[in-house]
Amino acid sequence: MVYLDNASTTAVHPEVIQLMTEQMNQVWGNPSSTHSLGRQAKSAIESARKTIAKLIGASSNEIIFTSGATEALHTIIHGCIEHHHIQRIITTKIEHHAVLDTIQSLKHVEVNYLSVSDSGEINYNELEKKLQENIPTLVCLMHVNNEIGNITDLKKVSHWCAQYQALFLSDTVQSLGKEIIDVSEVGVDFLIGSAHKFHGPKGIGFYYKKKTLGLPSVFKGGDQEKGLRAGTENTFAIVGMAKALEIAIKNLAQNQTYLFELKEYAKSELLEKFPETIINGSSDAASHILNITLPLDDSKASMIVFLLDMNGICVSRGSACQSGSSKPSHVLQEILPDNLLKKPSIRISFSYLNTKNDIDELIIALQKI
Numbered sequence: 001m002v003y004l005d006n007a008s009t010t011a012v013h014p015e016v017i018q019l020m021t022e023q024m025n026q027v028w029g030n031p032s033s034t035h036s037l038g039r040q041a042k043s044a045i046e047s048a049r050k051t052i053a054k055l056i057g058a059s060s061n062e063i064i065f066t067s068g069a070t071e072a073l074h075t076i077i078h079g080c081i082e083h084h085h086i087q088r089i090i091t092t093k094i095e096h097h098a099v100l101d102t103i104q105s106l107k108h109v110e111v112n113y114l115s116v117s118d119s120g121e122i123n124y125n126e127l128e129k130k131l132q133e134n135i136p137t138l139v140c141l142m143h144v145n146n147e148i149g150n151i152t153d154l155k156k157v158s159h160w161c162a163q164y165q166a167l168f169l170s171d172t173v174q175s176l177g178k179e180i181i182d183v184s185e186v187g188v189d190f191l192i193g194s195a196h197k198f199h200g201p202k203g204i205g206f207y208y209k210k211k212t213l214g215l216p217s218v219f220k221g222g223d224q225e226k227g228l229r230a231g232t233e234n235t236f237a238i239v240g241m242a243k244a245l246e247i248a249i250k251n252l253a254q255n256q257t258y259l260f261e262l263k264e265y266a267k268s269e270l271l272e273k274f275p276e277t278i279i280n281g282s283s284d285a286a287s288h289i290l291n292i293t294l295p296l297d298d299s300k301a302s303m304i305v306f307l308l309d310m311n312g313i314c315v316s317r318g319s320a321c322q323s324g325s326s327k328p329s330h331v332l333q334e335i336l337p338d339n340l341l342k343k344p345s346i347r348i349s350f351s352y353l354n355t356k357n358d359i360d361e362l363i364i365a366l367q368k369i
């Protein structure tokens with residue numbers, strides 16, 4: 001099996017598995033219990049929080065653990081409306097559905113969608129103009145797009161948001177551990193992480209919030225996470241997430257170089273074997289995502305992922321949570337003309353575990369289809 005779907009999820013790193021297994025055996029107390037077993041679990045959580053905070057240039061009290069990115073996004077978006085009296089959200093139609101659907105479920109909030117170019121580039125001028133309107137605003141712009149890999153200029157957006165007193169949330173799920181993020185330099189108000197995207201366990205994530213900003217807890221109950229997220233913490237997963245992020249950031253530069261090489265190889269091989277292949281998104285997209293439209297018959301569009309799977313190749317058409325859908329991806333819908341939307345498109349996404357041989361196997365499979 002060739003796995004080229006690392007933007008959907010990644011294999012858990014062996015060191016993370018080992019650490020989590022040890023913790024399950026030894027640190028299983030309830031972190032809220034005041035006895036020694038509880039305190040041991042609490043200390044493991046606090047040490048993980050410190051590690052994560054340090055890795056992104058934050059303070060420990062700015063990191064709040066959640067069940068993943070979806071919960072984190074929901075908490076921040078709803079919390080900003082409730083607590084910061086946000087009246088308007090500025091975003092784009094190429095965000096992840098966890099953002100788009102949360103925003104669409106809101107009542108009494110104006111939503112402005114920035115236009116994007118046919119390579120998925122955000123219209124930054126439009127953003128600055130809208131921010132000048134002086135309406136209490138939350139800007140939601142993802143750092144790395146999960147389907148086409150485009151990278152948002154966080155510094156530029158943060159700068160304008162600070163200048164016009166808007167709050168800035170960036171969905172950093174696809175960039176954390178893959179791009180350098182230092183909140184003390186970037187100045188973003190909220191960002192998020194989901195461990196399974198960087199070789200950690202599933203069902204655990206966190207959000208960063210500037211310490212000066214308050215947010216209410218979505219869940220009521222216990223006082224965990226300083227009252228910001230009720231519910232017994234998943235100690236093992238939290239510890240595993242911190243370890244996974246530590247490894248990812250330690251190897252970030254080396255992995256990025258390796259993945260760019262793989263991506264270039266994939267592009268050149270695809271263009272040689274299928275000369276009319278179209279590379280979707282920006283030419284300087286992130287190293288781990290390559291989105292292509294193939295010059296194959298339109299009839300193969302909805303079956304392409306299945307046909308590749310039959311040949312031992314795992315890729316996806318868009319985000320994993322939409323993969324059962326026969327509709328074209330909402331991101332490609334925003335950037336491609338109708339004739340290309342009908343063609344088969346796939347997202348190939350890499351990790352350090354992939355090799356050029358995986359790309360050769362993908363090409364062989366595509367040639368059989």
Ligand code: PLP
Binds near residue numbers: 008096145171
């Ligand atoms: N945001 C982006 C950009 C994603 O790629 C994903 C997962 O695919 C999510 C949010 C949601 O993450 P999770 O399913 O871990 O909550």
